[in-house]
Amino acid sequence: MNNYQAPATLLDDKVILVTGAGDGIGAQAAKTYAAHGATVILLGRTVSKLETVYDEIVAENHPQPAIIPLDLQGASAKNYADMADTIEDKFGRLDGVLHNASVLGQLSAFVDISEQEWQEVMQINVHGTALMTQKLVPVLRLAPAASVIFTTSSVGRKGRAFWGPYAVSKFATEGMMQVLASEFENRSVRFNCINPGGTRTSMRASAFPAEDPQTLKTPADIMPLYLYLMGDDSARVNGQSLDCQPKPAN
Ligand code: NDP
Numbered sequence: 001m002n003n004y005q006a007p008a009t010l011l012d013d014k015v016i017l018v019t020g021a022g023d024g025i026g027a028q029a030a031k032t033y034a035a036h037g038a039t040v041i042l043l044g045r046t047v048s049k050l051e052t053v054y055d056e057i058v059a060e061n062h063p064q065p066a067i068i069p070l071d072l073q074g075a076s077a078k079n080y081a082d083m084a085d086t087i088e089d090k091f092g093r094l095d096g097v098l099h100n101a102s103v104l105g106q107l108s109a110f111v112d113i114s115e116q117e118w119q120e121v122m123q124i125n126v127h128g129t130a131l132m133t134q135k136l137v138p139v140l141r142l143a144p145a146a147s148v149i150f151t152t153s154s155v156g157r158k159g160r161a162f163w164g165p166y167a168v169s170k171f172a173t174e175g176m177m178q179v180l181a182s183e184f185e186n187r188s189v190r191f192n193c194i195n196p197g198g199t200r201t202s203m204r205a206s207a208f209p210a211e212d213p214q215t216l217k218t219p220a221d222i223m224p225l226y227l228y229l230m231g232d233d234s235a236r237v238n239g240q241s242l243d244c245q246p247k248p249a250n
Contacts, residue, residue, distance in 0.1 A: 006224070
């Protein structure tokens with residue numbers, strides 16, 4: 001599906017929430033979804049970055065987006081419930097969510113990770129994402145067919161030394177996706193994961209400071225799978241964890 005060619009109207013009339021929409025892969029996904037007809041809700045913690053993405057979408061004459069400033073670090077269940085109510089009042093339904101916001105945390109030996117570091121990574125990457133999903137399910141069920149995409153990583157499938165809470169959080173993400181996909185089997189909301197693979201963003205540069213970014217795919221390069229899983233061409237796909245950059249079979 002990494003060669004998927006999305007029709008220009010793939011996401012017409014769909015309302016899609018993207019978390020971490022101000023930078024990196026999330027910003028590119030938000031712009032790509034808008035370019036394919038979606039009304040995009042841009043969620044993130046740095047308002048100036050969300051405004052830049054908003055302005056770029058409007059300048060291209062794509063559907064007018066909305067901005068939700070929210071820090072997953074401090075957000076409560078009530079914040080997510082209020083957000084779901086606002087989306088229902090304004091749009092009447094939600095057709096898709098791309099759970100993209102994450103933090104890398106500190107890469108260090110397991111025994112050296114501070115309690116605060118554990119809590120921060122788990123709060124943003126797992127607890128915030130779980131609570132948000134819980135509160136959004138009712139408004140997702142108002143759509144005829146909704147797609148929820150979580151963002152995983154290769155270290156969420158096979159643990160790697162020194163990747164501590166980030167790796168554990170991505171294992172949890174895979175688990176959350178599987179539980180939800182199983183609960184909602186044959187219903188109108190489906191749940192899958194995307195593993196972007198090494199992609200040219202600031203998170204990747206923090207993890208691999210010595211790497212030449214020019215050797216990496218850009219966020220724009222990996223959008224075919226993001227489009228495929230969000231649109232109705234993947235309507236029967238549920239409970240899968242798919243790679244933007246699959247490793248060649250040995
Ligand atoms: P970036 O760090 O470039 O972007 C992450 C986005 O998430 C930013 O917009 C950031 O906001 C937002 N964010 C972080 N913390 C919070 C928070 N507490 N509340 C709200 N928003 C928050 O990362 P990438 O684009 O590289 O990564 C996107 C996803 O892809 C992540 O889930 C990552 O784990 C995953 N991934 C990335 C890979 C890569 O090679 N790039 C490889 C494998 C997985 P702000 O800009 O304000 O900090």
